Amino acid sequence: MAELFRICNLTKTFAGKDVLKNINLRIYRGEIFALIGPSGTGKTTFLRILNLFEKPTNGIFEFDGKPVNGTPLEKNRIRQRSSLLFQTPAVFNLSVFDNVAYGLKVRGFDKSTVEKKVKEALGIVGLSGMETQKARTLSGGEAQRMAFARAIVYGPEVLLLDEPTANLDPYNVAKIEELIRHIRDKCGTTIVIATHNLPQVKRIADRVGVLLEGKLIEVNSVGGIFTSPGDARSAAFLKGEMVY
Amino acid sequence: MGSFEFLLDGIVRAFELIVTLNPYILSITGVSIKVSGTATLLAAMTAIPLAFALSFVQFRGRHAVITLVNTGMGLPPVFVGLFVFVMLVPAGPLGFLNRIFTPEAMIIAQYILITPIITGITLSAIKAVPEPIIETVYTLGGREKDVVLTTLLEARFGVITAVLAGLGRALAEVGAILIVGGNIAYTGSVGGIGEGLSYTRTLTTAITSETSKGDISTSIALGIILIAIYLFVNVAAGFFRRQD
Known part of the structure; x- marks a missing residue:
């Protein structure tokens, strides 16, 4: 598989504290890569670096074979x-349709294409018929599914998911997991998911990275990490023991 | 006549003046709406872009401008009136414009008074837009212009409140417009009031002069109109808010 992200010796420091330490990682096209670890271990910071909201303090960060320098134009590109997709979706004070259509409109799609794609995306997430409803009146699970539709409607090559099922009921968790698999299988989208939901990782991920105290201590296949973890700390974390 | 009868008589006479569309009352109302409305429109056209620039553009002296805006929110009207008067009198730097004691001079004074108010409240409304909303715009591929438009959309009720606060302050203002406008009404008997039509006389300055002349009923009529205008504007704003 071709590399999409290449990260070498990446460090991120906030106020003198290393939040991410010497991360080395390659993420391949079309895979579902899960980043697991306890809360506060740097998973969200890592995703924010991948989406260029944070700049690495040190190290090399390449996207699609090119080094990322973080100019506004490149960020947008x-x-x-x-x-x-954030853990708690930020919902615009608009209708469900206009929320989902947002990414298409900023890309300049014509009206009929916007309507067709939004309808299709809402169908995929099970929100057909709710187009005119105010998005802020949706339940938590519906809002997350709407945010999912908004994130996939323009066919991104990469989907970064930050604890996408935290605080959701089992029905919505299952629905989101189904959508993650669907979008990868149907569109070949690369998915990076930050989570501490281990059963979910087992169900959907191809490869797993274990992040503890800002260090990526192990990267393994999903089968490998759960059957024979290569690091004692990974094994302890997977057993639910305190590892930090 | 007891104080209650005195007041009741004033109210009855006030309704007579309003219902019969007394020309003097109408002309004063017209000047008030024209002066305050124009000042509010011009101030909004300055203040809203200024608030967005202060929120999103980092430049040297930005904090100094914000401090000036905050200070300007409490500017004493009589000081503003005096300042505009000194600028516009024939011997002043802008005396060649020949605008002292005109509605234009009153618009300038009100503009100076309310621009900081609209800017300050709009700034607070923009600040209240959650950061995840702005990050979501970027993550969906939006650029700076999309961030500004979406923030305006999210903060629209705060912006409407800012403009209404500016209008309220302009309509209620007496000191500055009395100094630069002169409270002028043409002489001559029109409508049986013993005065003609307003040139720079507004609802507030007229209440001051009519009360000092002892014409309480006319003052009450003007007061009722003043409150009614502001009530109408607020009801209209509330209607649009409910429609949303």
Whole structure:
């Protein structure tokens, strides 16, 4: 598989504290890569670096074979090809339709294409018929599914998911997981998911990275990490033991 | 006549003046709406872009401008009136414009008074837009112009409130417009009031002069109109808010 992200010796420091330490990682096209670790270990910061909201303090960060230097134009160019879904979706004070159509409109799609794609995306996430509803009146699960539709509607090559099912009921968790698999299988989208939901990782991921105290201590296949973890700290984390 | 009858008589006479569309009352109302409306429109056209620039553009002296805006929110009207008077009197730097004691001079004074108010409240409304909303615009491929438009959309009720606060302050203002406008009404008997039509006389300055002349009923009529205008504007704003 071709590399999409290449990260070498990446460090991120906030106020003198290393939040991410010497991260080395390659993420390949079309894979579902799960980044697991306890809360506060740097998973969100890592995703924010991938979506260019944070600049690495040190190290090399390449996207699609090119080094990322973080100019506004380059940020926009990369973001045009990716999407980040937050743990709690930020919902615009608009209708469901206009929320989902947002990414298409900023890309200049014509009206009929916008209507067709939004309808299709809402169908995929199970929100057909709710186009005119105010997005802020949706339930938490519906809002997350709407945000998912908004993130995939323009066909991003990369989908970055930050704890996308935290605080959701089992129905919506299953629905989101189904959508993640669907979008990867149907569109070949590369998916990077930050989570501490281990059963979910087992169900959807291809490869897993274990992040502890800002260090990526192990990268393994999903089968490998759960059957024979290569690091004692990974094994302890997977067993639910305190590892930090 | 007891104080209650005195007041009741004033109210009855006030309604007579309003219902019969008394020309003097109408002309004063017209000047008030024209002066305050124009000042509010011009101030909004300056203040809203200024608030966005202060929120999104980093430049040297930005904090100094914000401090000036905050200070300007409490500018004493009589000081502003005096300042505009000194600028516009024939011997002043802008005396050649020949605008002292005109509605234009009153618009300038009100503009100076309310621009900081609209700017300050709009700044607060923009600040209240959650950061994830702005990040979502970027992650969906939006650029700076999309961030500004979306923020305006999200902060629209705050911006409307800012403009209404500016209009309210302009309509209620007496000191500055009395100094630069002169509270002028043409002499001559029109409508049986013993005065003609307003040139720079507004609802507030007229209340001051009519009360000092002892014409309480005319003052009450003017007061009722003043409150009614502001009530109408607020009801209209509330209607649009509910429509949303």
